Amino acid sequence: MLHYSSIDMDLFSLSPLAALLFCTSLTLIFLFSFFPLSKHKSPNANLPPGKVGYPMIGETLQYLLFFQKGQQDKFISERRTKYSSDVFLTSLFGHEMFFFCGPAANKFLFSNENKLVASWWPKAIDKLFYSDPSVSSTSIVVKSKLSRELIAVFLKPNTVQSFTATMDRVAREHIEKYWEPEAGGEVVVYEAAKKYTFDLACKLLAGIENPEHWTEFHDKFASVLAGMTSVPIDLPGTTFRKAIKDARFVSEKLVSIVKERKAMLEKEENPTIPDLVSGYLLTPDENGKFRTVEDTAEKIMGIMIGGFETTSMALTYTIKNLAELPHIYQEVYKEVMEIAKAKGPGELLSWSDIQKMRNTWNVVCEVMRLAPPAQIAFKEALTDFTFDGYRIPKESKVCWSFHSTHKDPAYFPNPEKFDPNRFEGNGPAPYTFVPFGGGQRMCPGKEYARIEILVFIYNLVKKFHWKKLIPNDKIIFKSPERGLPICLKPHET
Template sequence: MELSYSSPVNITTGSIMELSYSSPLNITIFTLVLVVFLYNFIHHLTSPRKTKLPPGSFGWPIIGESYEFLYGNSQKFIGDRMKKYSPKVFKTKLHGEPTVVLCGPAGHKFITVNEEKLFRTWRPYSLQKLFRAPFLPDTKVVIPRETLVHVTKAPGFIKTDALIEYAGKMDSMIQQQFKLHWRGKPEVKAYELLHRMAANLSSRFFLGLEENDPRMEKFAMLSFGMTQGLNCIPINFPGTRFYRAKKVAETMRKEVLQIIKEKKAAMCSGVQTNDILSHMMLSGNSETGRFKTETEIATMSSAVVVSGFTTPSTGLSIIMKYIGERPEIYNKIREEQMEISSSKKPGELLNWEDIQKMKYTWHTALEVMRLRPPFQGAFREALSDFTYEGYTIPKGWKVYWTVTTTNNNPECFPEPEKFSPTRFESLPPYTFVPFGGGIRMCPGKEYTRLVMLTFLHNVVKYFKWEVLAPNEDMIGTVLPVPKNGFPIHLHPLST
């Protein structure tokens, strides 16, 4: 047989044998293909059975499905995949990491009871880089949540004993906010005012700033700037959202460092302080035995300040919208609050016992957060391989705890589309977890409750309001913000 190197081979009609003898190059290719085929065949026969992963899709290379999750509608993102793959568990890729999403009451319970056994806290890279202590060599190291939990649960801070003392001070500060920024203004952008109020409260109780300290307003602006980069793709390039947020985070740390120096000087003079920042300065690390550096304290304090205002400001905006559009709900809340107000002497501030009487108001707030949750979920990391619903979740995978998958489930909430605050008078466990659960229950839950109820007491006491943009879109869904700032028309009331 004569070998030909000039004429092409007709692959559609020629046999494999004819193709293999057409050139030395084709002989080499055929040999490699045969070797690879035989290796894969033998490997398949001898290797253990593959891990059974949950159903789902990793999406695009590298970014996975992060863009749709972060910049689309995250509730719809989760809901669509529950319908397509499984209502209990599915896999995806978020923040560049293979991720499994556990859904429903069973998912809530599984994560709650297995904290620290199967999971540890994990933060998206945007949060890691914004709140990372710059003195740590590992760029992936994030300030342990355990540190923040320890601080906020320390004696005299976010525990009930401290909140009892906070009630009157908080009532006074909120009344002052109304006097400065609400009264005499027929139209306001409520989200901006709520943001300012929540940030001022956070600065007062966490950093120890006095009510008339002009830096409160600066921290309000800085906090808002940081939230823009909390949940986004961390592209550190001029002009990006994350780049701007990182610059703001550096500025906030410098501001807190200045406050630390002032507090040190005051302490040396014998001044008594009682706030989270002071506690951080005086407490050592129980594991290493060393005290934290000023840079460490400034970084952790920044994280506490920002976390202390995000949920109250967003949650109260959504609650005000629902109340403003439902006169019957507004009237019931005002009736409850005016009964409390009528029991007070002129000028007397709210106390802890008053807060406990606001049951219908709090149930209304919970119902609104069920329908329009201000917080969507949190991430964990698998400490080892584990099995869930017959699927194996590998070690190192991220686990997303989505707190919203039960909110519209008729098995958990009959007639879920109906606005019914009374449903929270009795609720089965693991059906509603806006603040997480178990040992990782949000340490600021009771603080947030106090902020919301104190504000609602005052706003229905002094105002009725008309929602001017009922169809206003929310920007972002991980931390949603009203696109136009939630404009309302205020109607002052005599008390």
């Protein structure tokens, strides 16, 4: 019998929409303590058109209602039609924001990272991740260029390619342990996918080999992630309060792990950098100083959470679409079996095998076009600048979303149709397909995620076909309401 994981609700057991409305109304009381509304010095100085909505809450409720239904693109398209196709004014999460849209806007923001704009997150996120409350998230990100460069070096193509065999081994073990149809072949995909991506992050990024840590951390990391997308009310019984508590737990455990690693490295005459923990400890910062144990643990925590959620979401939606579209599944199965037939008994996948999975990657790209693993990103203006003839004042909050181009029929005809052939040849026009961001903020783990997803899909498709157990499972806050339960059936031999 299939057991679904319970859905975590704040304060009361309500329907998702009722809980959303209740929490939103409660947020009005606390909103200013977390998100003080921005004020422009010259409100009529040629700012982009738009509206800020209701006092305090702005248009947050409208956005969350679209988000709850998985229809963020409609929130954007309505305002682009009414105000401006490239940039419009709104108010989200207690801040007046300029919402940038379209490929020209994407190119502008990507090209001007740390020049005109820098990544920014609400203070509630700081409460989960950053130990020093006096340091803003913007200044942290601006100063993290070396940190991103270190990640990029560790995850450079030739290094990541060497992970292929390890990923294959972990995927095989994971499928055998959690997906084999011994108990009827019933699996809740989202939960199982999160465990796979988290186990790999522990092993390859953090160098955590002890299985005890994997089990201990998984649920805590999931709790922190839930807190990042919850109403930021720090009261007993709320998801946000639990996330704060679990973030402290994870941080303390990571500090302990980093201390052990530092002690080991200090004993080595010529220490190497097999993972990011070692890299942070052995690489001085921009001032020539080595990072503290606490700072290293903090950064590893953020990196692991980022890779944990986005990749598991892409995997979940890929498996969902392969269940719904048998002809797409058959094309992937054909490609997988061509590779499998050329492998010896027990032989692990290689980088050259990954390169042969072109059609499968097109499928994954189409999945990420329709359901981007990340939904929205925020930035802050470092100085006054103009875009599309409009003035953007210094310290203004800027917002952009993958949805502004991914479902635009001007760039993707018949945008709701699932069509992996869009990525054949030269693929989409520049700056229209941006699931990994771009410019300096291009996700340094892009290649890591690509191999991680393809390796798992290869192993799953090679052994099974499957069907959804809930044909019309609703999408609630970008994930399937019941976690996408499926029934697996092994291929006939």
